[in-house]
Amino acid sequence: MFHISDRMTDTTVASLLEGRDAAGAGVLANVRFGTYGAGPTLAGGAVELPIHMTHGRQHEFTETWSAAQAVTTGRYEELVYAHDDERLFCAGYIPASGGYARDAERAYSHIFELTDQLGFPDLFRMWNYLGSINDPNESGMETYRDFCVGRAEAFAFHGKDMPAATGAGSLGDGLSFYLLSGRMGSATHIENPHQVPAYRYPVRYGPKAPSFARATYLAQAGGNGESQRLFISGTASIIGHETQHVGDVEAQCYVALSNIDQLISAANLERHDVRIKRDDLRFDAVKVYVRRSTDIPLVASRCARYFDDRETSIAYLNVDICRSDLLVEIEAIASVRAQQGYTVE
Numbered sequence: 001m002f003h004i005s006d007r008m009t010d011t012t013v014a015s016l017l018e019g020r021d022a023a024g025a026g027v028l029a030n031v032r033f034g035t036y037g038a039g040p041t042l043a044g045g046a047v048e049l050p051i052h053m054t055h056g057r058q059h060e061f062t063e064t065w066s067a068a069q070a071v072t073t074g075r076y077e078e079l080v081y082a083h084d085d086e087r088l089f090c091a092g093y094i095p096a097s098g099g100y101a102r103d104a105e106r107a108y109s110h111i112f113e114l115t116d117q118l119g120f121p122d123l124f125r126m127w128n129y130l131g132s133i134n135d136p137n138e139s140g141m142e143t144y145r146d147f148c149v150g151r152a153e154a155f156a157f158h159g160k161d162m163p164a165a166t167g168a169g170s171l172g173d174g175l176s177f178y179l180l181s182g183r184m185g186s187a188t189h190i191e192n193p194h195q196v197p198a199y200r201y202p203v204r205y206g207p208k209a210p211s212f213a214r215a216t217y218l219a220q221a222g223g224n225g226e227s228q229r230l231f232i233s234g235t236a237s238i239i240g241h242e243t244q245h246v247g248d249v250e251a252q253c254y255v256a257l258s259n260i261d262q263l264i265s266a267a268n269l270e271r272h273d274v275r276i277k278r279d280d281l282r283f284d285a286v287k288v289y290v291r292r293s294t295d296i297p298l299v300a301s302r303c304a305r306y307f308d309d310r311e312t313s314i315a316y317l318n319v320d321i322c323r324s325d326l327l328v329e330i331e332a333i334a335s336v337r338a339q340q341g342y343t344v345e
């Protein structure tokens, strides 16, 4: 069964998602959010990706991506991957250098080559964690904007649809990234009418706009009974294309949560031919990125109220955010509750 389980190690939030899905036949990958970062490796038949994302061991956790069938692993260029019959997990690491544009373009081109070669062309979720994300690189361009240049050029050259994504700071150096991709036709990308699509942002935010959708809906896999999933991108206090409430973390949190609400409304999902009632969606895992550590208690109180399901796993990460005037960003994974009469598991 394809699912994720947040195995919280020594954290206050403990909500093992395994209880929500039948135990998988194996593990595709373990992504370790901790005090240490390095490139991906293969261990025990799965991908291991440590990312330096926590200031202390007390906040460490592992995001485990499980498989429904036997797992095949391999390497391609700078990438390490694992897949079952339905899903591909892939990860990579680009060391810090004077600028990321060329290396990001190369890495993303390799991603698209690999997903096509292995038969998993529908990317449905990507994560990019950049050290010193808001700092200028050696040519004076902000590190994030430089990364966006290379990524956008790879998407344009390969003509790939843009999936849900996160682009946030890390506490280490370099660029750690990982992604999930599915069989042809499994992904529907979703936008929020209250926000300009990120890939259409004006040049004031960088020479090339960020390449991601606001969310991606993953249809139920063929025959293995997998739950339908909605992957929600890192969402911030942006309306249209402009940051709202600069300096006010409470108001920014409110707008970010409102954006998520609008994004997953039945009306907006219906506009994308995804017919799910809001009440049938349950949040499985949430990651909240908070720039200032002193803001975490307030942000946690607002998120706990919004994601009020005891079983929702919520992790708070004190890291920088892709736009320097943003103080908080929220991403989520939701699944569709069992409907009357049959099980969606």
Ligand SMILES: O=C(O)C1=C[C@@H](O)[C@H](O)C=C1
Pocket: 128, 165, 166, 167, 168, 210, 211, 212, 233, 234, 235, 322, 329
């Ligand atoms: O660049 C991204 O992929 C990205 C940046 C942020 O806006 C947010 O984390 C979502 C995606």
Ligand SMILES: CC(=O)C(=O)O
Pocket: 198, 210, 234, 235, 236, 238, 322, 323, 326, 329
């Ligand atoms: C910056 C950000 O979070 C966005 O583009 O949605």
